[in-house]
Amino acid sequence: xxxxxxxxxxxxxxxxxxxxxxxxxxxxxxxxxxxxxxxxxxxxxxxxxxxxxxxxxxxxxxxxxxxxxxxxxxxxxxxxxxxxxxxxxxxxxxxxxxxxxxxxxxxxxxxxxxxxxxxxxxxxxxxxxxxxxxxxxxxxxxxxxxxxxxxxxxxxxxxxxxxxxxxxxxxxxxxxxxxxxxxxxxxxxxxxxxxxxxxxxxxxxxxxxxxxxxxxxxxxxxxxxxxxxxxxxxxxxxxxxxxxxxxxxxxxxxxxxxxxxxxxxxxxxxxxx
Amino acid sequence: xxxxxxxxxxxxxxxxxxxxxxxxxxxxxxxxxxxxxxxxxxxxxxxxxxxxxxxxxxxxxxxxxxxxxxxxxxxxxxxxxxxxxxxxxxxxxxxxxxxxxxxxxxxxxxxxxxxxxxxxxxxxxxxxxxxxxxxxxxxxxxxxxxxxxxxxxxxxxxxxxxxxxxxxxxxxxxxxxxxxxxxxxxxxxxxxxxxxxxxxxxxxxxxxxxxxxxxxxxxxxxxxxxxxxxxxxxxxxxxxxxxxxxxxxxxxxxxxxxxxxxxxxxxxxxxxxxxxxxxxxxxxxxxxxxxxxxxxxxxxxxxxxxxxxxxxxxxxxxxxxxxxxxxxxxxxxxxxxxxxxxxxxxxx
Numbered sequence: 001x002x003x004x005x006x007x008x009x010x011x012x013x014x015x016x017x018x019x020x021x022x023x024x025x026x027x028x029x030x031x032x033x034x035x036x037x038x039x040x041x042x043x044x045x046x047x048x049x050x051x052x053x054x055x056x057x058x059x060x061x062x063x064x065x066x067x068x069x070x071x072x073x074x075x076x077x078x079x080x081x082x083x084x085x086x087x088x089x090x091x092x093x094x095x096x097x098x099x100x101x102x103x104x105x106x107x108x109x110x111x112x113x114x115x116x117x118x119x120x121x122x123x124x125x126x127x128x129x130x131x132x133x134x135x136x137x138x139x140x141x142x143x144x145x146x147x148x149x150x151x152x153x154x155x156x157x158x159x160x161x162x163x164x165x166x167x168x169x170x171x172x173x174x175x176x177x178x179x180x181x182x183x184x185x186x187x188x189x190x191x192x193x194x195x196x197x198x199x200x201x202x203x204x205x206x207x208x209x210x211x212x213x214x215x216x217x218x219x220x221x222x223x224x225x226x227x228x229x230x231x232x233x234x235x236x237x238x239x240x241x242x243x244x245x246x247x248x249x250x251x252x253x254x255x256x257x258x259x260x261x262x263x264x265x266x267x268x269x270x271x272x273x
Numbered sequence: 274x275x276x277x278x279x280x281x282x283x284x285x286x287x288x289x290x291x292x293x294x295x296x297x298x299x300x301x302x303x304x305x306x307x308x309x310x311x312x313x314x315x316x317x318x319x320x321x322x323x324x325x326x327x328x329x330x331x332x333x334x335x336x337x338x339x340x341x342x343x344x345x346x347x348x349x350x351x352x353x354x355x356x357x358x359x360x361x362x363x364x365x366x367x368x369x370x371x372x373x374x375x376x377x378x379x380x381x382x383x384x385x386x387x388x389x390x391x392x393x394x395x396x397x398x399x400x401x402x403x404x405x406x407x408x409x410x411x412x413x414x415x416x417x418x419x420x421x422x423x424x425x426x427x428x429x430x431x432x433x434x435x436x437x438x439x440x441x442x443x444x445x446x447x448x449x450x451x452x453x454x455x456x457x458x459x460x461x462x463x464x465x466x467x468x469x470x471x472x473x474x475x476x477x478x479x480x481x482x483x484x485x486x487x488x489x490x491x492x493x494x495x496x497x498x499x500x501x502x503x504x505x506x507x508x509x510x511x512x513x514x515x516x517x518x519x520x521x522x523x524x525x526x527x528x529x530x531x532x533x534x535x536x537x538x539x540x541x542x543x544x545x546x547x548x549x550x551x552x553x554x555x556x557x558x559x560x561x562x563x564x565x566x567x568x569x570x571x572x573x574x575x576x577x578x579x580x581x582x583x584x585x586x587x588x589x590x591x592x593x594x595x596x597x598x599x600x601x602x603x604x605x606x607x608x609x610x611x612x613x614x615x616x617x618x619x620x621x
Contacts, residue, residue, distance in 0.1 A: 066282035067274070099286025101293050102350040104321075105314045110284070114277045142309040146301025180306075211309065246320065 001133045003166060003198045003239070004087050006053055008261050010242040010254065017043045019251045020052075028053040030090075030241050034060055036080055044084070054084045055199075055241075057091075063122040063136060064095040064109030078129040088198055090135035090168045091126070093119065093156060110145035111155040116162075119155075123163045135198040136160075137168035140176035140214040151183070153191035160196050167192060170201035171227040172214050172243075179212040185227055189234060199239035202228055202261055217246035220257055225264045232268025240265065293349060315345055318357065325358035328402035329365070340365060366413060426464045430456045433486055440505035442498050452493045459485040473586055473609030480579040487572050503571050520614045523559075530559035533613060537592065540611060541604045550595040558588035562615055578614065585613055 006028035012020055020029055021043060029047060033056040044054055058077055061069050081089050094106040109115055127134045136159065138152055150158075159165060169192065178185040202225075204218040212221075220242070232238060240261050244254060274282070290296030292311040298304040319341045323330040330337050344364050351357055430453055437452075438444055444452070463482050469475035490502060519536060523529035534555040537543060543551055561584050566577045589608040593601055 066278050066285050068278075095285055097285075098282060098289040100349070101286075101289045102352055103289060103292065103314055104318050104350045104354060105310075107288070107292075107310070110281070115281060118278055118281060141306075142313065143303050143306030213313070 001164075003133060004053070005237070006087075006199070006239040008240045008242070008258055008265070009052075010258065011057070011244065012044065012047075012054070013245065013248075014041070015248045016244070016251075016254065017041070019254060020047060022251075023255075026052055028055060028239065028241070030055045030057045030243075031084075033058040033077055033080055033089075037076070040083065048085065053087050055086050056080045056084065056089050058089070059092065059106070060096055061091050061126065062094050062096040062106070063091055063119050063126065064093055064107075064115070065097060065122065066095070066118065069122055069125050074126050074129045077126070078131075081130060081132060086132060088133040088135050088166065089130055090137055090198070092137045092139050093152075093159070094139045106139045106141075108139060108141040108144060111148040111150050111152060113149060116155065116158055119159055120162045123159060123165050127163065127165070133166045133198060134163075135166040135168045137170055137201065138173050138177075139170070140173035140180075142180055142211065144181060151188070151191070152177070153188045157191060157193050160193055165196075166198035167194070167196050168199055168201060169194075169197060169231060170203070171231060172201065172203040172205060172220070172224045175221070175224045175227055176205065176212045176214045179223075186230060189227070189231055194231070194235040197235050197238055199241055200228065200231060201241055201243055202257075203243040204257075215246070216243050219249075219253075220260070225260065228261065228264050229268035232265045236268075237265060293345075295346070315342065318345060318350060318354075321354060322358045322361050325355065326362055327399070328405065329362060331399075340368070426457065426460065429464075430460065433482075437490070437502060440502055442494065442502045442505070444498075448493060452489065455489040455493055456486065459489050471609030473582060473589075473612055476612045477579060477582045477586070480575060480582065484572070484575050484579060487575060491572070506571060518612050518614055523615065526556075526559045526563045529562065529615060530556040533559060533588075536611065536613060537589075541592075541600070541607060544600055547596055547600060551592060554588050554591045554595065558584055581614060582612065585609075 007025070009026060009028040009030070010016065010020070012029040012031050020026060026047075029044075029052060031044065031054055036056070048054055056077060061073055061077060063069070077089060080086075092106050093109065095109055096103045096106065109119065123134065123136065136156065138156060156167065160167060169189075174183075174185050174188055177183045178188075202220055203214060203216045204220045205212055205214045205216070205224075206218045206221075207213075228240070242254070242257055242261060248254075284299070287296070287299045288302070288307070291298045291302075291307055292314055298307045319338065322341065323337065333340060341361065344361050348360060348364065351360065433456055434444070434449065434452060460482060463478065463485065466478060469478050490499065494502060521529055521532045521536075523532055530552070534548070534552045537551055537555065538548065562581055566573070566580065586609065589604070593605050593608065596604060
């Protein structure tokens with residue numbers, strides 16, 4: 001299994017459908033898998049007909065849940081992949097439910113050898129139903145579990161090593177954790193097996209009361225672009241996907257951000273040795 | 274489930290309760306971070322519901338967050354997030370009966386749409402949704418409290434504040450309470466009135482309210498807000514209420530009197546014998562209407578209009594007294610069904 005070169009795309013949302021339809025160079029978009037439960041929008045099929053790759057991005061399967069993913073959820077994801085002919089499928093290293101409650105939001109997992117076993121089993125359960133690469137993403141959080149035995153990069157590296165999963169590196173989440181939890185983002189990038197990088201997420205956010213909030217509703221901040229440059233210096237021309245979920249600006253603003261991402265990638269690539 | 278999974282499940286459940294159900298933050302966790310995560314969860318959930326129910330979000334305005342927090346504390350997030358929005362909507366409807374939240378509803382948006390629809394402006398989809406929401410809330414109030422719900426002074430005051438805001442006067446938070454108190458005080462006599470028995474009386478009652486409201490506004494609003502209110506409220510003394518107004522563009526007392534006598538003749542089907550008396554009453558009425566009045570300002574215009582209505586009321590009473598039998602009954606029954614005004618064109 002391998003990952004095709006797809007360039008720079010963005011998360012498809014109804015508000016951005018017209019932009020997606022208009023951008024000729026667009027090679028890939030992402031759809032929130034759960035949002036496709038009630039049917040695939042015609043605009044998505046139109047993109048596919050043009051050869052644009054459509055990647056399902058799950059938010060509720062969460063390979064860090066204590067329970068094995070439900071067969072029905074895994075099958076739904078696999079069916080969506082087949083329906084969209086997606087080159088790969090992505091999810092998060094997080095948990096989203098517990099004690100009968102849903103979080104509606106991505107929460108961090110404890111990073112111990114014990115929980116690594118559970119995550120590895122969960123990832124394998126998803127992979128067994130998918131004929132394409134399964135990609136897992138780092139998340140942003142305001143807290144960590146006590147008693148962590150390794151950092152997130154090492155944990156992700158071990159999951160990848162044990163399962164042959166691929167990586168989705170969200171540089172905005174990385175910046176958020178660097179800012180809010182005091183992580184060293186460069187060390188994080190250095191510890192990841194970037195040869196398994198499927199793609200990169202870039203998103204906007206804002207500083208509020210001493211914390212960086214990964215809102216997906218504001219402009220991409222310079223520190224996030226710096227991390228993207230650092231990543232491109234280590235792994236040239238990665239696939240990059242811009243996420244914007246709310247407070248949509250004009251199409252020109254999104255286009256400008258896509259352009260900034262492209263130039264950041266070429267700048268970063270120049271540093272590559 | 275393996276031991277490892279069971280232990281993890283218990284720990285995750287404990288954390289989830291801390292995040293959602295205000296449970297204790299589990300030992301070893303940074304409580305500030307967990308609290309912040311909890312707030313993020315809640316605001317994400319709230320934004321999603323606001324997106325699914327934009328009209329309710331607009332109707333509640335700043336109150337949405339408070340209501341939603343109360344809802345979320347008692348109702349866990351369902352597995353399918355879409356169900357959250359409909360559950361919140363019905364939870365909110367149920368709450369309407371429990372406390373007087375109607376008074377706190379942001380009436381501005383509904384009234385703005387109502388005003389636009391009464392002016393026969395084309396309504397956007399958003400405004401239509403607001404109007405529906407507004408209608409639903411009013412219906413809810415009537416359902417819960419009976420047909421007199423809207424006669425309740427607190428509601429009336431809320432509606433007036435809403436209309437002022439709907440006219441584009443941006444009220445500051447600190448102004449609303451004094452405005453509310455002053456309106457209650459000034460309007461107290463109008464709350465005591467019997468319900469009007471004719472449109473003329475209804476028009477008069479509405480004008481008396483308007484005059485009282487404007488006295489309050491003059492006191493409470495800052496000059497630029499006052500200016501904005503006057504510009505938007507304009508020359509219509511009834512602010513878009515659909516009353517059967519007859520504006521007579523009569524340039525002289527005689528022509529106005531003649532027009533009034535004509536209107537009465539048609540409306541009351543006056544007999545030949547009554548015409549001289551009717552003409553005489555109309556002439557007296559017209560003279561008083563044309564008597565000099567305080568000239569400028571919206572307050573003066575309202576007072577002038579109220580005065581004209583009172584004059585019409587008196588004149589029609591005289592007409593009843595000047596007649597007898599079936600004709601008298603007919604006039605008594607239909608009087609006040611048309612509100613006669615001197616049109617602005619004639620005043621100038």
